[in-house]
Structure formats: C-alpha cells, structure tokens
Amino acid sequence: MDHLSVPTSRPLSRLIESLHRMPGIGPKLAQRLAYYLLRASTDEAQSLVQAIVAVKEEVVLCSVCQNTADTSPCALCQDPARDRSLICVVEEPLDVLALERSGAFKGRYHVLHGCISPIDGIGPEDLKIRELLARMHDEEVQEVIMATNPNLEGEATSMYVQRLLSPLGVKVSRLARGLPFGGDVEYADEVTLSRALQDRHSL
Amino acid sequence: MSRPRVYKTEAVVLGGTRLGEADRLVTLYTQRRGKVRAVVRGALRPRSRLGGHIQPLTHCHLMLAVGKGLDVVTGCQILNPSIPLREDLVYQARGFYLMELIDNFCPEGLENRALFSLLVDTLEHLCLSEGGERVLRRFEVRLLDITGFRPELHRCLGCHQALEPVTNYLSLSAGGLLCPPCAPEQPPVHSLSVNAVKVLRLLQEADMETVNRLKLAPGLAAELEAALKGYIQFVLERRIKSGVWLERLRRELGPNGSLGGPQNGR
C-alpha cells in the first residue's frame, strides 16, 4: 500500500488505512473520506465516533431470529401481527432489510450470518443453523423458506438445511430462481433459464 | 512484443468474490493463459448480463480486455453450465474440490493446455450420474502427472529394483513407491496394497472411458483416496478444505452418497 503512505501525518494515514479495510472502499475513496473527516467540525466527527461505539456496544443478536437488534427478542419477533408459522432463512441481516422493503413477507426471519463455503473452510457449525433447528420445537412453525443467495455457496447452504429440516416434518421451500423482472429471455444464461423452467408455474 | 488489448479464450470459472459495490472478482482457469483473475463489472446487479453466466463450475467461452491491473470480462458464452453439479450436495462438493485443487496447483498466468482439457473433461464426467469418485481419482493422478509430481509406481525409489506384487509403501518425500525393506527408513509413508498400486498405474495411463468401467470395492476406493489425499497434501503443504466437506457429506448421507440424485432426474 505504498500509495497510501503519501500523507505525512501518522494519524491521517492510520485513518486512511482503517477506512481502506472496509468493504467497497478503495484507496482513493479512503483518502477522500479521511480528508473530509479532517476538515469536518469536531461535533460531526464526535457523533460519528459515538455512532460507531454505540453499534459495537448496544446492538445485540436476537435470541430467536439471530438478527441484529436493539432488544432480544427483537421487535419483529415480538410483533403479534407476524405469521408465526413461516420462517424465512437468509444469509445476512441486510437480506432481511431487502425482504422487508418488498413488504411481501409476513412471517418471521432467521439470519444464518453467512453461508456454507467449503473452499473457505466455512461449515454448518460456523452458521446459526443449530439455532434454526431449535426453533423447530415451536409447534406453530409449518414452513421454512430458504432465501439464501442463488450461487453455489447459497445453494449448498439451502440444500444442507433442507436435508436437516425435512425429517422433522417441516415443509421446506426456497425462493424461485429465474428471470429478473425487466430482464430479457434472449440474454439470460443457461443456468438461469433452466432454473426458471424448473420453477415455472401455471397462469 | 505488444500484447493485444482484447483476447478470447475458453475458460472454467473456479470461483469468485465480491469486489466493491456490485462487481465480482473471478478466478478463471483459461485455455490460453492458465489461471487468470479478472473483474466482472456489475455482476451482482440482478439485471447483469454477465453475472449469471460467470458462475463457478461453468465452462465458457470468454472475451477479456486487458486492464491496467486486472483483466475485465467483456463477453461470455456458456459451453457447459454443469447443471447437475448445482442440484445435489455431493455432486456440488466434488465440483468445489476440483476447483480448489486447480486453484492450488496452478500459479497465475502459466498456460497449460493439457491441464485445461483434463479440467474440462473431468467437469463433464462429474456431471454424469455415476462414478464421481473414480473421476476425481483419475483427475488427481493426471493432475500430479501434468504438474510434474507424477509418483513413481514401477521401481522402488530406494533400491531401484522392480517392485514385487506385495504391499509396498508410497513415500511422500521420495515421490513414489518403496519396497518393504527400503520403506521404514524414509517416513512419511502410506502402505499400498497390490490392487491399489495396480489401479494407480492404470489411472496414470487410462482414458476416462476405461476409468468409467472400473469397479472398485469400497475398501480399495478408500485406500486410494487416502493415499492420493496424503500425497497431494504433502505436495501442496496444505489441506484441500473442500475435501473435508466432501468427506463429511458422504459420511452423513451414507454410502449412496446422494439425496436421490439431481432434481432434474439426470
């Protein structure tokens, strides 16, 4: 990272390095952000620091769905309006946000915090799968919807969980994999097309 | 000699990670330039044309632009989507294992056409319904061959005598077999039965069709697997992590090794 050591101030290069470690932040952007913070008012810098500390100290994992939350169980798990018979399993907390924005799902969630990735040595024990199994003791649960990412690791996770849950008499389904809305059949790849055919339904 | 700014090549996608907001950094094994790391811009956006094409285990025809740092994928046509490897846990685990082996054995930018055709051939055969393990054993043996780690299986590496049809010893450090009198002096070794040595010799020479007709008793299959695994681990000085996953799945799913096969009935 030679190009990062240009700033002559050590605190500044330390900040740039910390920012650069964050996902999606390249060396240029890290530099821009660092110089922005340097020029920002003390109040603004303080409030950012406090927000970071608060995230580390106050955010907990919900004991039910394992999502990040202020309380445990989280507001969503406590909400009586949510359908308790449905659990939607996702890889990351951000996936819950995406599904909530759609407004299409009325059940509850389960966040695995990752996916099975054999090449990285990440197995089922590294995910919140045991916690998901524990939730199956709740008689009300009837269906688990796997909403892991449609890539190899996501599908490995989904197939593995399905294998664990099926013997328990729970219905396991997964999100349909197919053509994106607004996409074009002509440009779809073979895997997507074959999946879209498998997951077709009658009109 | 100036390199062209755009090139076309066949490739197998070995893996990929997220890069920035919506790009993917993919590792490819290409026919023309060996292992290459390249960027697929916007791959993670749902409407990306390339994102769906460039998934691990896919054999495709690619167009790449030479970038300042990494090459950029600009076009893709799928030759084999390896669909059966996506529909079953064990099939998929074999695919992961294959990708990880190639990634670990190959340095970036070193062309090896023999290895490329072996990879494509192996991928194709792993998609067929039976014999995935045999296909992997042949791949391991041929991979060792092509990358210069072919174990000597005909003469003892200690005394240089032809080997007797008795239990001999595969020496990892010597790179081949040792006869019983020579063996104990040079650990680490794996004992290898007469049949195991025969099969290994066959795997060094045989084409896929012959391998497909091969019937291996479970004990012999396990012996071969352990010996090759140990040998490869010694060569690479590391463990192949997806091999652990594959082993675990086979153990948990029973000898049949499949959840009833791929869903599309193939």
Ligand SMILES: [Zn+2]
């Ligand atoms: Zn919760």
Ligand SMILES: [Zn+2]
């Ligand atoms: Zn000898």
